[in-house]
Amino acid sequence: MDLPTAATPVDHTRRDFFRQAMAGAFGAAAMMNMVPAAIRSQAWAAGSDAPEITEVKVGFIPLTDCAPIVVAAQMGFDKKYGIKIIPSKEASWAGVRDKMVNGELHAAHVLYGLIYGVQLGIGGQQKDMNILMTLNNNGQGITLANQLKEKGVTSGATLKRLLENENRDFTFAQTFPTGTHAMWLYYWLASYGINPMQDVKTIVVPPPQMVANMRIGNMDGYCVGEPWNARAIYDKIGFTVATTQDIWTDHPEKVLGTTAEFVTKHPNTALALTKAILEACRYIDATKNRPEVAKLIAGKAYVNAPEEVIEGRFLGHYDNGIGKKWEDPNYMKFFNDGKVNFPYLSDGMWFLTQHKRWGLLKSDPDYLGVAKKVNRIDIYTEAAKSLGINVPVDVMRTSKLMDGVVWDAKDPKAYANSFKVKA
Helix, strand or coil: CCCCCCHHHHHHHHHHHHHHHHHHHHHHHHHHHCCCHHHHHHHHHHHCCCCCCCEEEEEECCCHHHHHHHHHHHCCCCHHHCCEEEEEECCCHHHHHHHHHCCCCCEEEEEHHHHHHHHCCCCCCCCCEEEEEECCECCEEEEEEHHHHCCCCCCHHHHHHHHHHCCCCCEEEECCCCCHHHHHHHHHHHHCCCCCCCCCEEEECCHHHHHHHHHCCCCCEEEEECCHHHHHHHCCCEEEEEEHHHHCCCCECEEEEEEHHHHHHCHHHHHHHHHHHHHHHHHHHCHHHHHHHHHHHCCCCCCCCCHHHHHHHHCCEEECCCCCEEECCCCCECCCCCCCCCCCHHHHHHHHHHHHHCCCCCCCCCHHHHHHHHECHHHHHHHHHHCCCCCCCCCCCCEECCCCCEECCCCHHHHHCCCCCCC
16 A cells, blocks of 8 residues: 655545545534434434433422332432432422422422323423323322311211311312322212312312321311321321222322423433332332331431331221221232333323313313323333333223222213212
8 A cells, every 4th residue: 555655645635534524423413403302312312321311310208109219219229220319308299390390300209190280281380291100009098187086077978967067167188289189189078979179178288297287277187198197196186087099999199200301301311210210119019128118218318207107007007096907908009010100091191080070171181192192101111121020011991989980091081071079
């Protein structure tokens, strides 16, 4: 091979090389700008599966079902997937919502219905949202003040009778207008012929503040997650009139939620986060691990409640505070061979039917279309399969609620408008 003997040919060759390289780069960039963002992110994911960011700030509220976030962070499940989960204790669900929407939180342990409320702009700023997985089923409750027990109230039927005979305002608290606890409370009351929009007053109280507010007489009852129902019994100020698994066995509850924008920009991080939390859910669901987890989350940095108050119902040991004790087979589940975690489209659609029922939505939305947009079955499926976890074949599931009404998502509009008691 002949070597060049003058500078000019070499300079010319270099100029041509850089000119062609730069043209190619700008051409590729221009072409990529013409490709939809979702496809560009997939192309990036195909090129590298490394998380785009390594520190992921995940919000949570002090509740027993925040356990997957805490366990994933404290027991190193996050490190396996190249990320560090930074749990962020929040004061209220409204705070969680706002911080997710403005990007202060990357993701959160959050109420299923809250995500759908933000997606549809109910009561606040609209933002496209994603659910990566369901965190738990069951394990919430409805607590009534001991003063009602003294007036003969021990059930929904006896509460209905008191409301009819005592001429005063009765106040019930839930944790967020579009959230799960509001929907469980409303459904339970309505099943006994009590219209939550007309017959009682409802207020919003953050979960950790429920017990203190009942103690000073601010409400007659509330619906919240554990351990704040068990804590009312422990403090001798209230009793459990119903568990949410009484209302709907294996109902969807908290989810791993985030914005659609976060997933588009950080698809690998979203997948890594889903894998880490899914492993944590599987770990927690082993009964032998639950006492250890109860001790972990009881600390001031997390739930800040006595370990024994958390552990009882966490293990399925129930005491309603007025003489009934039982072992509940439908206690709080976090995994159940993956059945808990799959983001069924029908679960999301159910919350929309209740939002319509109670006047939070003025017209029927595209129930299935919204659920397909929010629930990221694709991301969950990829995470689950990589962990050897079975994925349900059907994206819908059928359930019978406490009043015998079956929810199968086949005609959500008819279902939403079929209830006698509604707004």
